Amino acid sequence: VVDLSSQYGKKLKISVFGQSHSAAIGVNIEGLPAGIKLDMDDLRAFLRRRAPGQSELSTARAEDDAPEILCGLVNGVTCGAPLTVIIRNTNALPADYEKIRDIPRPSHADYAAHLKYGGHQDVAGGGHFSGRLTAPLCVAGGICLQILRGHGVDICAHILRIGSAGDQAFDPVGVSAGDFGAIRGNPLPVIRKEAGEAMRLEILDAKEKGDSVGGVVECALIGLPAGLGNPMFDGIENRIAGIMFGIPAVKGIEFGSGFKGSERRGSENNDAIYIEDNEIRTRTNNSGGILGGITNGMPILFRTAFKPTPSIGVEQESVSLSRKENVTLQVKGRHDPCIVPRAVPCVEAAAAIALYDAYLDK
Ligand SMILES: Cc1cc2nc3c(=O)[nH]c(=O)nc-3n(C[C@H](O)[C@H](O)[C@H](O)COP(=O)(O)O)c2cc1C
Numbered sequence: 001v002v003d004l005s006s007q008y009g010k011k012l013k014i015s016v017f018g019q020s021h022s023a024a025i026g027v028n029i030e031g032l033p034a035g036i037k038l039d040m041d042d043l044r045a046f047l048r049r050r051a052p053g054q055s056e057l058s059t060a061r062a063e064d065d066a067p068e069i070l071c072g073l074v075n076g077v078t079c080g081a082p083l084t085v086i087i088r089n090t091n092a093l094p095a096d097y098e099k100i101r102d103i104p105r106p107s108h109a110d111y112a113a114h115l116k117y118g119g120h121q122d123v124a125g126g127g128h129f130s131g132r133l134t135a136p137l138c139v140a141g142g143i144c145l146q147i148l149r150g151h152g153v154d155i156c157a158h159i160l161r162i163g164s165a166g167d168q169a170f171d172p173v174g175v176s177a178g179d180f181g182a183i184r185g186n187p188l189p190v191i192r193k194e195a196g197e198a199m200r201l202e203i204l205d206a207k208e209k210g211d212s213v214g215g216v217v218e219c220a221l222i223g224l225p226a227g228l229g230n231p232m233f234d235g236i237e238n239r240i241a242g243i244m245f246g247i248p249a250v251k252g253i254e255f256g257s258g259f260k261g262s263e264r265r266g267s268e269n270n271d272a273i274y275i276e277d278n279e280i281r282t283r284t285n286n287s288g289g290i291l292g293g294i295t296n297g298m299p300i301l302f303r304t305a306f307k308p309t310p311s312i313g314v315e316q317e318s319v320s321l322s323r324k325e326n327v328t329l330q331v332k333g334r335h336d337p338c339i340v341p342r343a344v345p346c347v348e349a350a351a352a353i354a355l356y357d358a359y360l361d362k
Contacts, residue, residue: 006128008242009353010357010361011031011357012029013031014027014029014030016136016137018086018128019124019127019128019130020089020124020128021122022122024089025086025087025135026070026084026085027084027137027139029082029084029143032072032083032143033078034079035077035078036078036147037077038073038143038146039146043067043139046138046141046145046345046349047135049342050135050138051065056204056207057200057341064090064091065135066087067085067086068085068087068088069084069085070086071083083143085136085139103320103321103329104319104321105310105311105318106310107310108126113127126248129248133248134247134346137247137346137350137353138345140353141345141348141353144352144353144356145348145352152223153221153223154177154180154221155221155351155352155355156184156219156220157217157218158190158191159189159216159344160215160216161216162202162213163199163202163203164202165195165198166195167192167196167199168191172256172284172286172288172298173282173284175222175299179220180220199215206338207337211308211314211337212309212312212335212336213337214305214306214308214309214340215305215306215338215340216303216306217303217343218302218303218304219303220300220301221299221300221355224300225362226295227294228294228295229290229293229295231292231294232293234293236290236293236355237290238293240300240350240351240354243354244350247343247347247350249339249343250306252305253302253303253304253305255301256285256286256288256290257269258288258303271283271286280297285299288301288302300351306339306340309337309338311331311335313331313332315328316328316329
């Protein structure tokens with residue numbers, strides 16, 4: 001079976017390659033206009049936000065995540081040829097994962113991959129299913145974000161919830177670049193500092209118990225022109241949702257008032273339209289900036305749900321595929337008790353790719 005599941009995009013085509021413990025992982029990007037100067041320091045800073053081993057809250061696996069540009073860039077400027085970027089894997093410990101080929105981890109992709117690839121899948125570090133593949137996603141997204149910023153667009157995500165610890169939500173109408181700066185300055189990307197402290201305790205509690213915890217990332221996109229996207233199956237919601245589910249551990253997405261909106265009357269949920277200084281806006285933004293799949297000029301707002309990290313030290317039920325018998329499993333190795341903080345730049349990156357692709361489409 002030939003599938004092209006690691007590619008995304010229409011006008012901008014990205015192709016993510018590599019496995020967690022292969023020589024390198026990377027991304028090929030086709031469709032970038034020629035003549036764009038890339039800021040590599042900015043890109044490296046963006047990647048550092050995703051890298052593990054930076055605090056007590058993430059895995060001790062220290063990965064440098066240094067991007068190496070193989071082609072597509074001349075003197076720091078895009079030349080119109082495909083841009084290929086690799087990140088070498090330098091911190092692999094394949095022995096950590098030997099057992100996984102026989103005993104799949106509950107709620108990881110091990111068993112599904114075994115069925116699909118007949119046991120030929122690379123199990124080390126989760127192979128091509130690893131959260132590590134979000135590093136090349138962040139390379140492509142970090143580049144798209146730089147270009148979008150040049151067009152007056154900005155994107156920022158924050159942790160809305162971890163376990164039972166919640167942050168305040170973005171103001172759906174008034175969210176601005178000023179809010180973004182404050183979020184990025186916090187140790188955990190949150191709006192209210194105290195929320196970050198409660199989340200830290202939640203993560204440390206899970207870690208101490210050998211367990212893991214999930215959460216929700218909220219993302220806002222501002223400065224986008226109205227009229228991006230298409231109806232039916234090619235809307236901005238479709239495109240954003242499609243790429244978000246490419247981030248491992250994403251299990252849900254909602255736009256605007258989302259599931260809460262479904263509990264309301266139309267009179268409460270409709271966004272009243274008004275005109276001021278010749279500009280048409282809406283009083284509320286329960287639509288999350290998208291109507292009929294098309295941007296309406298209001299901020300785009302969505303929330304992405306992340307499940308708890310599947311690999312945990314707590315004993316769980318699984319099976320031995322070779323012996324065909326029930327066994328128990330305690331996952332060893334280096335895993336994040338909570339991937340949500342590291343997933344925040346991944347959500348921004350994925351949104352940047354989807355929106356820049358839609359931008360080029362227009
Ligand atoms: C940044 C990031 C890091 C991750 N790290 C781990 C990890 O250390 N251990 C683990 O079991 N899962 C980790 N995951 C999640 C798994 O890759 C994911 O749950 C698995 O591939 C199954 O895919 P699904 O949850 O989307 O169905 C990580 C995900 C992300 C986004």
